[in-house]
Amino acid sequence: MNIIDGKKISDAKRAEIKERVSKITKETGKVPGLATILVGENPASQVYINSKIKACENAGIKSFHRTLPANSSKEEIISLIKNLNADSQIDGILLQLPLPDNSFAQDCINAISPLKDVDGLHPFNAGLLNLSKNWQELIDKNVLLSCTPSGVIHLLHASKIEIAGKTAVVIGRSNLVGKPLSMMLLANDATVIMAHSKTKNLKEVCKNADIVVAAIGKAKFVTKEFIKDGATVIDVGINRVDGKLYGDVDFESLTNANVFVTPVPGGVGPMTITMLLENTLKAFNNRK
Numbered sequence: 001m002n003i004i005d006g007k008k009i010s011d012a013k014r015a016e017i018k019e020r021v022s023k024i025t026k027e028t029g030k031v032p033g034l035a036t037i038l039v040g041e042n043p044a045s046q047v048y049i050n051s052k053i054k055a056c057e058n059a060g061i062k063s064f065h066r067t068l069p070a071n072s073s074k075e076e077i078i079s080l081i082k083n084l085n086a087d088s089q090i091d092g093i094l095l096q097l098p099l100p101d102n103s104f105a106q107d108c109i110n111a112i113s114p115l116k117d118v119d120g121l122h123p124f125n126a127g128l129l130n131l132s133k134n135w136q137e138l139i140d141k142n143v144l145l146s147c148t149p150s151g152v153i154h155l156l157h158a159s160k161i162e163i164a165g166k167t168a169v170v171i172g173r174s175n176l177v178g179k180p181l182s183m184m185l186l187a188n189d190a191t192v193i194m195a196h197s198k199t200k201n202l203k204e205v206c207k208n209a210d211i212v213v214a215a216i217g218k219a220k221f222v223t224k225e226f227i228k229d230g231a232t233v234i235d236v237g238i239n240r241v242d243g244k245l246y247g248d249v250d251f252e253s254l255t256n257a258n259v260f261v262t263p264v265p266g267g268v269g270p271m272t273i274t275m276l277l278e279n280t281l282k283a284f285n286n287r288k
């Protein structure tokens, strides 16, 4: 087993971002700003938000944290978002998901200015990803790309894992991860299979893949039997069982296999936050 060290790759990228922020601040006298919004008091969300705020501070990005009570209406959340849209100090807005009432989450995201949508979840940015012809075009045009999927692509690139012409199976079709990641792999010229809960013969489908991405939400779901010799396994899962953190991949079962694999923790998670910093910088540059 070859471990893809997400923490190390992420730290290197954060150091590079910090340099760029410092250069911008010296040249323009301005500090890129990120607003985070937490609705309610979900303990996991509080932990993630705190990591994001800390990462911003370390990179020289100014963070503005806003909290709303758990019973906030859609209108109250959108009203706060509109204020942040109008605030020139704020380059990016992150609405932490899930909302206590997640039924209107997309309506709230739609209220975020597409120029400040550092999660890449606004239909405008999701649309730009869908319309892209290749990865380079997305980079050249500074398109705001959803953080977890773009973090996965960065891990693959940094690990020199070939994507073009390879078969990639993405398990999970969420708007936050599975769908955008499939489009990003396609933009990198992979042959992409989008698998989900209704997929038949999932084990066999995965067994043919060069790259398997698990974004399912079930601890240790993907075992050695899913993975062919020489394949790369990316674990997007974060499952808390009895206070312990597990991915969607049965990491131990792959110990003696000839595979590349991301651990949990220390794999995709840190990259998600790193890409949020990257997007805040992109948003700053796009808004200039």
Ligand SMILES: Nc1nc(=O)c2c([nH]1)NC[C@@H]1CN(c3ccc(C(=O)N[C@@H](CCC(=O)O)C(=O)O)cc3)C=[N+]21
Residues within 6 Å of the ligand: 047, 048, 051, 094, 095, 096, 097, 098, 119, 147, 148, 238, 245, 264, 265, 266, 267, 268, 269, 270, 272, 273
């Ligand atoms: N609007 C929005 N954007 C998000 O990007 C978003 C979100 N909502 N809601 C929740 C998910 C989850 N997420 C993670 C961020 C960091 C780690 C992370 O740093 N994980 C560490 C471990 C942290 C721990 O111990 O819990 C690691 O894997 O090494 C994990 C997960 C961002 N999300």
